[in-house]
Amino acid sequence: MSARHTETRINPTRLTATRFTPALFHHGQKLLSEVLRSDLAADRVVADYFRQHRELGHADRGFVADAVFTVLRRKRSLSARCAGELTSRRLLLAALACLQGMNRRELGAVLSEAESHWLAHAKGVQVSELPAAVRLDLPDWLHGLLSEQFAGEDMEALVAALNQPAPLDLRVNPLKVGREEVLERLQAGGLRAEACRHSPLGIRLAGKPALSKHPLFVDGSIEVQDEGSQLLAFLVQPRRGEMVADFCAGAGGKTLLLGALMRSQGRLYAFDVAEQRLARLKPRLARSGLSNVHPVRIDSERDIKIRRLAGKLDRVLVDAPCSGLGTLRRNPSLKWRQTAASIAELSTRQAAILSAAASLVKAGGRLVYATCSLLEEENEAVVRAFLEQHSEFTLCSAQEIFAKQAIAIDCGEQLRLLPHRHGTDAFYAAAMERR
Numbered sequence: 001m002s003a004r005h006t007e008t009r010i011n012p013t014r015l016t017a018t019r020f021t022p023a024l025f026h027h028g029q030k031l032l033s034e035v036l037r038s039d040l041a042a043d044r045v046v047a048d049y050f051r052q053h054r055e056l057g058h059a060d061r062g063f064v065a066d067a068v069f070t071v072l073r074r075k076r077s078l079s080a081r082c083a084g085e086l087t088s089r090r091l092l093l094a095a096l097a098c099l100q101g102m103n104r105r106e107l108g109a110v111l112s113e114a115e116s117h118w119l120a121h122a123k124g125v126q127v128s129e130l131p132a133a134v135r136l137d138l139p140d141w142l143h144g145l146l147s148e149q150f151a152g153e154d155m156e157a158l159v160a161a162l163n164q165p166a167p168l169d170l171r172v173n174p175l176k177v178g179r180e181e182v183l184e185r186l187q188a189g190g191l192r193a194e195a196c197r198h199s200p201l202g203i204r205l206a207g208k209p210a211l212s213k214h215p216l217f218v219d220g221s222i223e224v225q226d227e228g229s230q231l232l233a234f235l236v237q238p239r240r241g242e243m244v245a246d247f248c249a250g251a252g253g254k255t256l257l258l259g260a261l262m263r264s265q266g267r268l269y270a271f272d273v274a275e276q277r278l279a280r281l282k283p284r285l286a287r288s289g290l291s292n293v294h295p296v297r298i299d300s301e302r303d304i305k306i307r308r309l310a311g312k313l314d315r316v317l318v319d320a321p322c323s324g325l326g327t328l329r330r331n332p333s334l335k336w337r338q339t340a341a342s343i344a345e346l347s348t349r350q351a352a353i354l355s356a357a358a359s360l361v362k363a364g365g366r367l368v369y370a371t372c373s374l375l376e377e378e379n380e381a382v383v384r385a386f387l388e389q390h391s392e393f394t395l396c397s398a399q400e401i402f403a404k405q406a407i408a409i410d411c412g413e414q415l416r417l418l419p420h421r422h423g424t425d426a427f428y429a430a431a432m433e434r435r
């Protein structure tokens, strides 16, 4: 799956922040072609492009990135407006005119006469008359699956929220500082920051300020982490002195919070099959001040290093590789890249990883299975099949686990975070206990 928490690398701002010029349009067109051709995550292509075009200032980058991401989010309905000629240029013009509200006079410097006529037609298309999947900018297979889970206005609200850029969330490192102090310091520095609704350590910023040189970031007092991702670590609820594993740790977004909740005491394994991702955890660990984290690369979930720990751990988090469809706010192109077949493959892998990770949990210990997917196939269905085959595990109530930590969230037994209801990326998680 592509990197999840990377939109901080770019800075989409509003269109009006810069003056529209043919040169800027040309950058947008070129970048869009590159993104559409590339197999890499869009934000990575965008970051590479800006690295090669340092002449673009902050506001110009914001304009270009915003325009490109708008096309990625709304490609299907924009294609319907483009009627026939599906080039990057036409998609971009349609996005600027039909979705960003630029008029033909503003676009005049880049429009040919023929394009001007075409654009008038594109603007006249009645989107409400398009088939639902086209109007909602979803591939048919995904629209079909989501329609089984969300209906009517709920579906419209979900898709609208997924089509918005994600806000920038921070997580305070409780080993270094308290949330109130961080809020005061951010606000004193002119940033608009407020406490997150659910996560006791979360802060939401307005806009996308660059943070990598901020003293609070440099000294490890804050990390960038979506509020939903923070909540998953609270569901694991590790305690100081315990033996814990983050089975699919990646670059350690959740590992760092798990370690902090353990007050850096006990042992926290960060397993992953990808050396490169674990390598990205190292500098974050150094900043965090944690000394209880042990990153371990494994060959697969059946690695001997895993088998040696069978039955020994208090808590295991499986943040499984998934379609990432819950992160469409950051990675809109994922919806065009996944297929029904890729989801079926993923759910087989997820089942194998969950089953192997479960073997680590000791009696009375907790296993948490999580994804950033919206789909039943990767979520409830995986957990249902697991529980059918592993009668030694029982489902625990996520709501109760949160309530014990004074986290008020209306979620029921299994956690389903949704952008239109909770303001987070979409996450799923189920906590289970071994008898």
Ligand SMILES: C[S@@+](CC[C@H](N)C(=O)[O-])C[C@H]1O[C@@H](n2cnc3c(N)ncnc32)[C@H](O)[C@@H]1O
Pocket (backbone or CB within 6 Å): 001, 229, 247, 248, 249, 250, 251, 252, 253, 254, 255, 271, 272, 273, 274, 277, 298, 300, 301, 319, 320, 321, 322, 353
């Ligand atoms: C959703 S990402 C993890 C994100 C990470 N937990 C975070 O919060 O930043 C899933 C991770 O699973 C890893 N992975 C894939 N197959 C695996 C396996 N068989 N065993 C362990 N990790 C695996 C991938 O390399 C990827 O880093």
